[in-house]
Amino acid sequence: MADVRKSRFPKQIAVGMEYLDYDERKDRSVLKKFLGVDPSKTEWCAAYVNSVLKKSGIPGSESVSNVPLMARSFLDWGWPIKVPEPGDIVVFPRGNRGWQGHVGFYIETKIINGIEYYIILGGNQDDKVSLKMYKASSVIGIRRYEL
Numbered sequence: 001m002a003d004v005r006k007s008r009f010p011k012q013i014a015v016g017m018e019y020l021d022y023d024e025r026k027d028r029s030v031l032k033k034f035l036g037v038d039p040s041k042t043e044w045c046a047a048y049v050n051s052v053l054k055k056s057g058i059p060g061s062e063s064v065s066n067v068p069l070m071a072r073s074f075l076d077w078g079w080p081i082k083v084p085e086p087g088d089i090v091v092f093p094r095g096n097r098g099w100q101g102h103v104g105f106y107i108e109t110k111i112i113n114g115i116e117y118y119i120i121l122g123g124n125q126d127d128k129v130s131l132k133m134y135k136a137s138s139v140i141g142i143r144r145y146e147l
Contacts, residue, residue: 010087012056016105016121016129019048023128031123037069039124046071048123049089049103058145071101078143084109090120091141092134101140107131 022031024039031039035047046069050060065073074089081088084106094102104122111117116136125132 010056012052012058012087013105013107013121015055016048016052019052019123019129020121021128021130024124025127031129035123042069043124044069045103045122045124046073048129049074049105052105053145070099071103072099072140074103074143075141078145081142081144084118084142085144087144089143089145090118090134090139091143092138093140102134104132106142109136 019031019034024031024044028038028040031044035044035051037044037047039047046061050062050068053060060068061073061077062068064076067073071091071094074091078089084090086105086107088106090104090106092102094100102122102124104120104125107119107121109116109118110133117133118136118139119131120134121129121131123129
């Protein structure tokens with residue numbers, strides 16, 4: 001996996017990486033302060049993305065949605081993109097209800113055994129801030145914000 005701490009990535013990646021490996025139990029008080037929600041009681045992937053964007057000086061999904069803590073609120077944020085670049089926001093389905101989802105920042109693409117995966121920097125991935133692979137075929141939206 002690429003060294004995502006390098007400066008070639010947008011500001012939101014650098015900000016998001018400050019919290020890499022923060023766990024919702026072990027680092028609960030720090031995450032609670034950063035996220036504005038209790039990570040042990042709230043699905044917090046969208047709160048993480050919104051908090052990273054805010055700290056980076058970029059409007060979050062609260063600028064386009066009345067439910068900014070829902071991952072799918074990012075489907076109305078920024079502009080739709082077909083091919084992601086580092087720092088773009090990627091939305092995935094989660095669960096079996098149409099409103100459920102997961103959201104994080106795109107880092108890079110990996111091909112493993114002919115299957116395309118996106119490496120995503122996100123919160124609430126195995127109960128912590130982490131880098132995790134998701135099948136690119138499962139994406140329901142890729143969004144980019146440009147000043």
